[in-house]
Amino acid sequence: MRSIGSALFLSACMLAGLTSAGAAHYPTQPAKPALTYLYSVTFTGSTPIDFGATPLGNLTFTPLTGGTFSGPKMKGTVVAAGGDWNLVDAEGNFHPDVRETFKTDDGAYIQLYQTGSGPQPGGVAHVHLSFVTGSEKYYWLNKVVAIGILTPVSYTEVKIDAWQVETNPSVNEVLLGVRSTSHFVPILTAPMGSYTTNGDTAPLDVAIVGGGAIGVITALGFLRRGVSVTIYERAPSWPELGFTVAFTGMARQCLRRIDPDILETIERISQTNPAKTVRYWDGYSPRTKEAAEAIETAVIAETSEADMGYAGCLRGRLLAEITPLIAKKGGVVRFGKQLVGYYDNRENDKVRLTFSDGTDAEADVVIGCDGVFSTTRRLLVGAEHDAKYAHQIVYRAFVPIPGAVAALGAAKAGTQTGHMGPDAYIMSFPITTAGVYGIVLQVHDPEDWAHGRTSVVPTTRTELLERLSGWGPHVQELAALVPEQFTKWGVFDMADPTPTFATGRVCIAGDAAHASPPTLACGATIGIEDSLALVELLSATGNTRPLSGDRAHGIEAALKVYSDARRERGLWVVRAARRMADVLQWRDGEVGKNDEAAFLAAYEGNTKKIWDVDEDAMVDEVMREFEKIQAGQA
Structure with a gap:
């Protein structure tokens, strides 16, 4: 019986027109792709979040905190947004999945996706890189196929050297699929198997x-x-x-x-929320942390959690x-x-x-x-x-649970909590399965959104604290725990x-x-x-x-x-x-x-x-x- 691998290879060759009843028309050895150096990037991460043993392997997530990149055509900084989802399979191989945002020195934003596997000799990982950007100057990156070598520098620092793969179209067509005048069929993602029919009506x-x-x-x-x-x-x-x-x-x-x-x-x-209710507190008026925890005076309302579930x-x-x-x-x-x-x-x-x-x-x-x-x-x-701008901005971040306990008190930090105030409110909650505390601040914005159809953009801790100027000390202490650089979300709605x-x-x-x-x-x-x-x-x-x-x-x-x-x-x-x-x-x-x-x-x-x-x-x-x-x- 012919193996599945040989059957797929033969099918690919037939579809690409490389086999016929006569002699085969293909080189004995394909032309070697050329590599052009793009850049080197070094980025840092914070403490990893361990998801434990998933069905796919052991999964960890490391939030990115910054970095720099430089190459012949581009240089700049790494925005503190995104991170590395690293999966270690049952055989000990690790599979990085890195998403990061570059900000070039001339102000353009470039989103990167990097996936691969390791370890390779020397403890490195080989990664495939792809890019998404709307910048006119760097728009050429959207069509680039690139590879990189990921090298751990320290426990919290990683370096990737990136090269653009350049080859002739015929080689790409043989490796990736079949190109016709009407459509492109990637062989490796075509559906496997067949579908049954019901009478003479084919499945939807x-x-x-x-x-x-x-x-x-x-x-x-x-x-x-x-x-x-x-x-x-x-x-x-x-x-x-x-x-x-x-x-x-x-x-x-x-x-x-x-x-x-x-x-x-x-x-x-x-x-689920360990409490049966959610308390909405006055986050603005209390002038001391003790006053902010006083249920009799600082709680505005308490809502039932049971029905929403x-x-x-x-x-x-x-x-x-x-x-x-x-x-x-x-x-x-x-x-x-x-x-x-x-x-x-x-x-x-x-x-x-x-x-x-x-x-x-x-x-x-x-x-x-x-x-x-x-x-x-x-x-x-x-x-x-x-969708139109709703004049609302949302700031979202994870902070350490001990810091949240210190800012809010153990009772508040142990459950979902709301804090209200002028032109803003905060929902915060522990995520015990990930060992972090989540903060969501939604503020009214009287101005127009300045970033077009890009709804998620970089921001800073300083901007967040300015939004909360005059609020109670407990809220400001909680906000001060967010990373120096993270992202904000401009809310668009219907x-x-x-x-x-x-x-x-x-x-x-x-x-x-x-x-x-x-x-x-x-x-x-x-x-x-x-x-x-x-x-x-x-x-x-x-x-x-x-x-x-x-x-x-x-x-x-x-x-x-x-x-x-x-x-x-x-x-x-x-x-x-x-x-x-x-x-x-x-x-x-x-x-x-x-x-x-x-x-x-x-x-x-x-x-x-x-x-x-x-x-x-x-x-x-x-x-x-x-x-x-x-x-x-x-």
């Missing part, structure tokens, strides 16, 4: 644009139901997403229906745990795919997608899970419905709503549909509800014969039902999150800063609309509407 073929949490969850839901799925992610590897993610009890019930494997993972890696975890760990499930369940992921257009014509069996690298793809249905600055949304409803979530065979979900401020910590929950509705509706069109008409009609009907059912809830969550930001920042005209009753009415009224939802009834309702349309009754 779903394209998901965006590899964030909602895109991955939606893909796994379809795969569980036997649907063919391809994720198109614009980044060259799984994106580094966010800070922490919270799942309400309602979200976890939806996940049980979407794919129980996701729920099992979340329950294993997340933690939050379970939280680090986003990076969540993706590290669930993304391998996609390949295991037969899904496909294609990286480096920035959507630039699509063509949806009922005369065609498929929707055609086009990408910035000149390739294209086809699918029965397209789901845009591409986030706040969604290209899918812009193509669907126009640029006039782009307060200017889209007229629809779907047109034809294309739709949007999650933040692409209803991006909202993080005030209510329910963005993931609403996105997961979207996912459940889409998975159930579209699976009914794809793996069974349509009740009437062709498949395109069934898909369009399903997406219309989805949009009609989900749009109002999506619009509500944006309005509610904005209102609660005003309440927590003492900017609301109806809720005074010490008005406990008004605060609880606003808070509990909103949270009830989040948790008091029956996911089974929601699915039953959308399926009834879909069946009515299919039967010609609507």
